[in-house]
Structure formats: structure tokens, C-alpha cells
Amino acid sequence: MSLLAGPAGPAAASGWGGDQQRVGFFTDTSICIGCKACEVACKEWNRNPVDGDLEILGSSYDNTGALGANTWRHVAFVEQGRERIEAAQESGRKLVGLGMPTVGPRPPRGQTPDGDLSGTDRTPPNTQEFRWLMSSDVCKHCTNAGCLDVCPTGAIFRSEFGSVVVQSDVCNGCGTCVAACPFGVIERRDDGTVSAKVERDEDVPHAGTANKCTLCYDRLVVGEQPACSATCPTQSIRFGEHDELVDSAEDRVRALHEQGMTEARLYGANPKDGVGGTGSVFLLLDEPEVYGLPPDPQVPTKELPQMYARVGIAAAGMLAATALAFLGGRR
Amino acid sequence: MANADCIVIEGSNMAEAHPVGFQWVMEAKKRGARVIHVDPRFTRTSANADKHIPLRSGTDVVLLGGVIRYVLENELWFDEYLKLFTNASTLVSEEYGDPEDLEGLFSGYDEETATYDNSTWAYAGDPERLAQGLPERDETLRDPRTVFQILKRHYARYTPEMVRDTCGISEADFEYLARSITENSGRDRTTCFAYALGWTQHVGGAQMIRTAGVLQLLLGNVGRPGSGIMALRGHATIQGSTDIPTLYHILPGYLPMPKAGEDDFGEYVRQIGKKEQKGFWANADVYAVNLLKAWWGDAATAENDFAFDYLPRLTGAHGTYQTVMRMLEDGVDGYFLFGQNPAVGSANGRMQRLAMSHLKWMVVRDFYMIESATWWKDGPEIETGELRAEDIATEMFYLPAANHTEKAGSFTQTQRMVQWRDKAVEPPGDAQSDLQFAFDLGNRVREKLKNSTDPRDRPILDLTWDYPVDEHGEPDAESVLAEINGRHLTGEKAGQPLSGFAEMKADGSTIGGCWIYSGVYADGVNQARRRTPGQQQDETAAEWGWAWPANRRILYNRASADGEGKPWSERKKLVWWDEEMGRWTGDDVPDFPVTKRPDDPGDPSKGGAGALSGTDAFIMQADGRGWLFAPSGLVDGPLPTHYEAPESTVPNPLYAVQNNPTRVTFQDRNNMQSPGAHSAKGETYPYVFTTYRITEHHTAGGMSRFLPYLSELQPEMYVEVSPQLAGEVGLEPYGWATVISARSAIEAKVLVTERMTPLTIGDRTVHQIGMPFHFGRGSAAIVEGDGANDLIGMMLDANTQIQNSKNNDCAIIPGRRPRGPKLLTLVDEYRRRAGLIPEDEAQVDGALGAPGPGPGHELSPHTMRGPEEATAVPTGEPSMKEMRNR
């Protein structure tokens, strides 16, 4: 039995049927202005605590650092000189050869486009001396979500929107999900120690439980969009139906490539990747590692059937060995 | 802005200071526009522009003057527009002398007072015709005395090489900028400029804006879609607070405050606008009468010139910096702060706080314990030992203020749009709105003075001061808006609101608190409260809010159509003449007399709107034209001219005159100035620093450093330096540095970044250092830090009395600053090196233009001018310490 989601989408495999459209984000980092409205709107809506030590982190304009229990939107800032820009353009060009969206007519859904950029003018217009990448990171709401799969209590569930949500009234703070997330997103909201539920700090909401982006589940149920996408001044964060957003994202990459910006690429859009594609798709202008994203995230439960099969074989072998041991011993 | 084909953001960091407004720049980009960001730093705006051009702060007149020259040399101006709508063909007085001929000065300069007499800048012509807005012209533009030819001569030396050597901008980048602008101007395309305090906060700032104005007029980029100059103001209702001004020099609607000696009402209004001149300032008497009658009701009659005498008189500039000087001389007893934090936000932080210690009392109205409320116990001067709480006699009243959700009222945003806010909840505890405070203060003072027979108290007692209040004592804000809008007092419409300023009369039968806002309450409907969703409207969205005047969204939009009233192109149509209907119509409210035909010759005998011709698009100007050359209105010259900043170590490459000859400064031990280029000792402060906002914080921190969510985003004060400067000085990334200026020294963390570029200026390298100004030292905020404004001196532009914040000089060394009195020792050490102390060695404010004792003099008669807002004529009042050596 595989836990992986089928072609009908992740919600369908969780009791919702196939009617609801999956929704999510498309984050186009090429139009992000690094304002961090998303960070604030998210915190404000969810009443998340302040984190951090009120000191400059040492990472350009990023003083938040990373996603965690208290920060569900995080803007990264990366300053790059010409050498790095050219390397990004080159790696982007190579990706096209591997099947990433490129110029020309969009291939039918599900097929990889053929051809490379040989027909395109590869000279970028004035490669800049310098650029400043900005990107707002968020929980990916993976198609195959590690946190969801390993949660022993059922605290984490797949919603009708295809999102992955933690129920803080159910979560017992065991932390298994923290290890299972290939992106390092979900975290327990605590001071690093273990504490029984009765001892938790009542001033901090949901203290001790696992916390992450809920895709503003409480807003979605009344037809409102998530706080971050609603507030993003340039709509770098766009919210909508997943399939439409992925199409949009591919169009956008195509358009950027036509302008010579071959560094543009998508992240999370490939349904064949290690998490089955993500509900939150990104347009990046460099390698994922540059943004602090794992280049090849894998959901840890992917190999579950094979793991169980091996367990089965090992158990059978153990039984056989034990049986042999006893049979031998009686003589 | 979404309709622009090219957007130049200069003197502004729009994506960081106006992020939501910036979505419209991104919209323009989506439609194919080119976006260029000219700024000393590579910012979040630059990251989203097509090109960032770093420039040496304060050299914008050279850069844009260079583009003007490029336009003139290559004949790229919009010829028809130029001839129809600008004063290009106007002849200027024979006595006019240009800086080209006078080594950097204009004609009419008086060294003693450091001011200009602008009579030689006047138009040429018969006095009577000039008064009617009809100067002599040469339509061929060939006469050397035409504005056009003067312009050519004036900018002849602003070559690409000059731009390179002054601004640090390569010839290739200059070419890119000039071509982008010119290729996107004309009938079919428009370019838009956006600026903010990167232009205003300079000595010479008004002239920087003027340079863009000249350029845009040359290219036909005023009054058209996606054109113009977007002034990006920075506070919720700073536009409103200039329209209905809590400012010393003006009254509501930009009427000037009267000056000493202006006791004849007729003369006062005539100075603003003559009856015979063209345009709407000819009705200055109407606007003034309506204001006076609104204020003094029955006590304001035709017989007493509507209580004009009740207005106090100015004797020069009484701006905030002049007032701070007065405070230091014990000339001011009481100081009110209404949501402003000068201990952190005003230039020369030390003098701001020291001045507070001279007051008898202060009233601080705010939400949080801002540094301007707590300076007496936790300000930097307590740490240095200069002040001790026990020694400070200043009585402090902290009054909690209601915030924007706890009171109804209107804000006017940067596009002149007035928006009403509804009240959501009651203010907590003792908090009350400033409306209630103001009304209550007036009531109490009037009550205490009610039996006074002193004629000085009559203006207070005769005020109309009666607004309905609710059960909490809160006045009805809409009733105030209604007074601002105006109403009929007599006749069949008695009591009814005015529909617009056209209904105002000068005979006391109407009142109106602010003529440009007249119409905001038309029909008794709060037009500012209109909220028809944008999705249900066209681009102009005229049914959301209300913009002054008369809900016109683009000013001077008559200029979007040609001489016959047809749009310059289909693509750029905005308003046009409809012959059948006999009126102007289109996508915006026409900013023009709506039935005036395009071929109307104008009737000089009528004056005012009647004298405007069908092509006088610039309806507020006395001659109906856009001014390339400004015969009046700016006190330091009719044409923008480059001068170096007060402390600049770079010799002015263009003229012998180093600094702006009219600049205002204050001689005070705490306001010293680096000798800059006037002495080799200027190299004591070898680097240029500039200050700015960042997205995460707001102004002096009173609304951001007390909020956890914003404080954690940018928790510490920092400076930004280039890797080269860091290497030169020995600064560690994310380590500490101390920045020292002639005023003070502060510490900050260091961000070493390629976003700061050293610039090659002639044969030298100029390093610029950037720093946000949001941080201050106190004890109540969540995050604090040393304040950038402690480094900046009070050196002002003479037009605006605004301080030079954007380029001052400093030294920078690694490590934290000394604590306590040792801080002062460090600052003095550098001053000694710079020859600023002992004081008898000090250079007095540099070369030409050292302001002298400044006797007052009569305002010279002007032949052609609009309203004068801030003629900083210094007085000879002996107790005023400004502009005198101590």
C-alpha cells in the first residue's frame, strides 16, 4: 500500500472525493520587492509569537532566518555579482535541455517539451553587474507530505483544498513530523525542552505543538484568500487553483526566457519530483540551494512499500532462523 | 503610472517607501514600460528596475540638466506642445543675467542679505500687458532673450562629460537614460518621473524638482496619461497637512500668511494674484474672504476687510529650525507635538533635545512613549552628562491620542485624493482624538478669556467655534469637513454646501475654510467617503474618494489635447473637446473651464478664467503657461543650477560659486559644518553619508519600533558601505562602526555590500555611506539605536526651509563609540582636526554667500508671480540668533 497521492490529487486520497480544486501559491520571485508584508500579515492573522533575538542576523536584509514554528513566511535576500548571475543563466539554459519549459508553443499537458534553446538568441541583454534576489518561502503543502504521513496522532490532515494543516488541539508535540519534512519547515513551538501539556506556557498560543503554515484554512473555508497572498503588493505571491497557477508559472518562465533571462526556472512544479510536486510552486532565478531550498526533496515515506517488503522478508528470515534454531536444539 | 512607457524613479526608493503604490510600476512593466532607478544605492527598487544608475547624491541638476541639453542639442523636444503650452517663446527682461555670464550667480544677488532681488528675472513687456499675463513673445524661438534660447545657453555646459565627472555616471549610462526618456516621449508615448525626499531634503532641492519640471515640459510630459512628476509624499495625510496647513507660512488653500506691513487687504490679495492676470489665482480675494468669514463669522464683515487684521503677521521664516533656535534662546515657553518625534526625526537631534530643555512646558500627544516624550530621562544627553533630569525644568504632559480606528476623519493621500475613515471602536482610557483635544483647548481658553476686554483676545473670542459633539465629547468631524467645503450663508441657498469654489463670492455671502477642497461635501454628501469598488470602474476610478480640485485626477489635463482640442494620439487620449456638446470631456474631469473653446483667444479685459485662451492649459499660472523659466516663485533662481552641498569636498565643476548662495544656516556650536571643499581640512570628514527609509520601519520609529512584528524585521541600526570602503577603513561585515560628523558621532552595525558603489568624480573616488534614520535612543521602544539625525546639521534650502539630509560628510572608523562625555571628546577631536574649533579659527560657512546679519527689506515689486509660499526674507530682529556668528 502506497501513501503516495494518485492522479486525482492529494485530497481525493484523503476522503474528500475529486470535486474540490486543489489550491495553492505560485510565488514569482522575479517580481518580489522584498517588503516582508507576507511575513507580517501571516503573523498578524495567525497571532504567531515574535521570534528572534532582535539582532541583525547577518544575512543581507533577512533578519528572520528561516521558516519555523513562529515564522510561516520567510523572505530570503541574496546579493550576487556578475559571475554568479552568469552561472545561474548557464544552469538555467542546461535545464531547458532537460525538459524545463522553454520558448515555443507549450507542449500538451504531461508531455515534456522537446528541443533546446539553440534557436534562441542566447545573449542576455546587458548582463547586470549585480542583482539582489528576493524570495518568500512558505510551507510547500506537498502532494506527498512527509509530515502528514508520519504523524502518529492524526493531528495533521489533508484538507479539502489540498493543503496540509496541523490541528493544534490534537497535536501532542511528539515532533516526529519535524524530522519528516524534507524542507525543514514544520517545527514545535517551544523553548527546546520537553514539557508536559499541562505545563505549557499559556500566553503563547499552541505552545508545545507543531506549527506551520495552514494555507489560512480558516480563511479558505469562507472563501477568503490567505493573508500573505492578499497583501502582497506586487502579487509575487499569487493564490489560486493549483493547475492554473502552474500553467501561469510555465508561461512566465517562457516569457522570461524570451527576454534572455534563461536563469528563470520553476521549483516544485514537476509532479515527478520527490514529493510529487508541491502545492506552492516557485519561480526561481538561480539554483534552489541559493535560496536555502533543498534541490531534491524526498518525502521519507516514498519508499514505504519497499521498506515494509524488506521488513517482511527480514521478519520471515528471522522466523526461519529462529525455527531452525529450535529444530536444531531439540536433537 | 501604469500608463507610462518609461518611468524614472529618482530621489525616491519607491518599492521600499511606497510598496503598494509600486504595484503600478510593476503594472507598467508588464505593459512593456522601461523602469530606471537613479539612486546613490542599489535598493529593493533597483532590484525590480530595468536599470539602476548610481549617482553622487545631490547632483541631480547636473544629470537632468544634461538630459535637457541632450534634448535641446538633438532637437528632441515636443515642438507643438512646447509652443502651445510653455513659456518657451516668452521674452525675458534685458537686465537678466545668467550664471553662465556671472560665474554662477543670477542677476540681482545681494551679498549682504544672501538673497536675490528677482526683478531682473521678469518677463519683458509693457507693465499693463505683463499684469494681464501677456508678455512679449517670439514664436520663432530665435530671439536670444526667449526663454528657449536662455535655456539652451544655461545648460550648454551640462555635457555628458560633465555628468560623468560630477555625478559619477558613465557616458553609456547617461546615453541610456537620455534615450529611454526621449524615445518614450511625444504624441504616442509618455515618460513619468517619481521623486520623494531624495530631492526635497537638499539645499537646492526645490530646484532639483524644477529640473524635472523643465525636462517634462520640454518633452510634453505634463498633463497626460502616464506622464508628469509623481511627488511621493510620505505620511498618511502629509498632503492634507499642507493643503490645510499646520505650517507657519501658509493658510488653507495655499494662501500665504500675511507679512508684517501687509496691512492692506487689497494689497495682500493683489500680491497673491491680480484681478487682471490669467488663471484662477486672480480670485485670491474670493478665497481669502471665504476663509476669513469661515473663521470669524459675524465679526468678519466687508467693512473690516473680513477681520483680515486678526491674522498674525510673519517677519521672515518661522520654520521649525528657526523655532528651535528660538527655543535655545528661551524665546519659546510651550511646545505641542501632535504625532511627531523630533528628538529622532528632525535634523540635528542634539539641538532638538537641548532646545526642549529650555522650554517651560511640552505637550506630547502620541500612542507610545516616543523619545520626544522621554528625552529628559533617557535621551543621549543624559548619557553624555550634558543634561540631568533634576536640572531640567521642562514640565511634560503626555496625552494619549486616539489612533486612526478610534476616530472618524479624512486623510489626503499623495495624489490629492481625500479619503474618509469611519470609526471602528472607542479610544481606550484617557485617549482622545486630536479633534476633541483641539476643540476642547479652544473652548477652555475661550472660557478663561471670556471676560477679557483686551483687543488682543478678540480674534480668539470672535472665532466661530461651535461644532456638535457626541456623548463622549467628540466633535462631529463631518461638520468640520462641511465648514472646509463651504456653504452659502444668505439667499435661497442659505445653509447649503457649496458645490465648488466657483460658487464662492467675495461679499461675505459664502464661507469656505479651504477653497481647493470645496466640493468635497457637495450636495451634503461626504464625497471623500465614496467607495465604489475599483473593479466596477474604469482606470480613473473617479467614484472612489474625492481629489482636489473638483475631483480632477490629472492636473493640467487640457495639455493632453492639441491646439484644436484633439488628443495628441489615440493611445494617449485623456480629455478632448467635444464640438457637438460644446464642452471638454473625456476620461478625467477636465482641468479647464469646461465650455471654453480650444480656439478661444481669451479676453484680457476679463482677467482670471475669462482671460485664459483655449490653449492656456496651465490654468493656475498668471500667464497660463507651463514655466520652463520661472520669473518668480523660487528665491534662488529662475533656472535650476548646480551647486555643491554645504559640506561637499568636491569643487563645483561648473561654476566658481561653490554652494547655493541663498542657503540658510545657523551659527551655533552644535551646528558646525565641515569646511568641505573650502579647505584641505574638509578631508577630516572625507565620506558622504545619506539617510533614508527602509520598508520595515516608519519615519522616526514612533509607529514601528514599538511594534514587535516590525521591530523583529529590522532590529538594529546599521550603515551600508561598499567593500572598497570597508577595506579602506577596516570595517568588518556585521561588525560595529562609529560615524563622526561635525555635529556628533553615532554607532551602527556595518553591512558591507556591493549595493554601495564608489564613484569616480573627476580624478578622485567618492565613497557614499547609507543609513536608515528610524532609530533613536530612549528606553520604551522594543528596539532602539543611535539616531542618524544626530549627525545632520541644520542647513536649509531658502525656498522651503527644509534641511539638507541627503548628503553630508563624515568620517567612519571601526568599533563602537565612546560612552558618556567621551563621546563629546571624540566629536571635538575631529572638529579640531577640521579647524572648526577653537572657534576663532572656524571657517564661516564657506565662501560666497556667508549669510550676514540680514536686515529686513521690503518685498520687491514683482511683475509676474504666483502665490509666494516661503520667501525667506530674514529680519533684522536683534534677538534672533540665526545667521550670525556667536
Add this chain to the structure above:
Amino acid sequence: MARPLFLDWPVLRQLRGADPTGRGTAVMSPTTRSISPRTADADGLAHSVCPYCAVGCAQRVFHQDGRVTQIEGDPDSPVSRGRLCPKGAASEQLVNSPLRQTSVLYRRPHGTDWEELELDTALDMIADRFIEARRAHWQDTDEHGRPLRRAMGIASLGGATIDNEENYLLKKFFTAAGAIQMENQARI
């Protein structure tokens, strides 16, 4: 909260229902199933405008029991289209921050700390001082005998963050009182 019925136990829902792996409908708690945003439960919604910069983004201010519970952008605005920058998005915290000072504070001359003061007393003291300061530095005429009619002992700063109506009344009253040294952020 009612105790879950036996048949409502998640494990039974998992075995019975369409969610055999127990990752969706089967494990939703009653709290989750009845979730709703606080904006839907608010007593009311006031239309306002952001108090920070001058773009003038429209804000929706939700309130409940006399407190502001949520401030977010208003999608109806043609200027902002519902968006807010980080400062505008933090407006609810501006309004509700625990650091907000809501009572009058008074510091007597030479005092080393704040004291409490009744609002009415404070306002009366201020009015008295206003009158006194006005008298103390009053100027009838200048040295040429020209009328000045002004009170140089009073100054004010601020206006860009308070309402048009407030600026109007302040300017009106101060001008009538002769207090000309009024300034605000526009000068800076």
C-alpha cells in the same frame, strides 16, 4: 464541548469511511470541522485608510467587543487593490500593542519620573499655560511699528498623521491666538 460519540472516533471513521489512511476527513477534530475566521465572527467592519505612508491604502477594520480584531487591505480600493505593505499589515498591532500608553502622564519641573494626572486637570493646566505663554512672548508690533499681533512663546510640530479636520481646527485656533510657529512633517 461535547464528548465525541463512539461512532465519531477518528479510528472508526478511518475504518468506515473514504479515508482509510487516516490523513484527511477521518482525523478532523470537531474544532477543525467548525473552524471559522475571526473576521466572520466580528461585530462589525469599518472602512478606514492606512495611517502609515501616503499611498492611502484602504483598510478593513474588523472589531469585536469594542476591540479591533483584524486589519487587512480592502480589495475594493482602486489604488491599493486590497494590498498592504508590512507596516499596513501590522496596523492591528499598532492599535493593540501592549506598549500603548493610554493614561495621561505628567512630569513636574525637575522631576525624575512620570506621575499620574487626571485628564481634565491636565487639559486645564495646559490651557492655563497656553494663555500664559501667549502673554509672555506677545509681540504687538515690530520695530517699525507695523502690527505683528502674534504669540512667539508657543510652538507646535505635527500634522501629517492627524486628520484634515484636526489640522483645520488646530490651525484655526492657533492662528486666532497669534501662535504662528506651527509646523509639521512636511517641513522635514
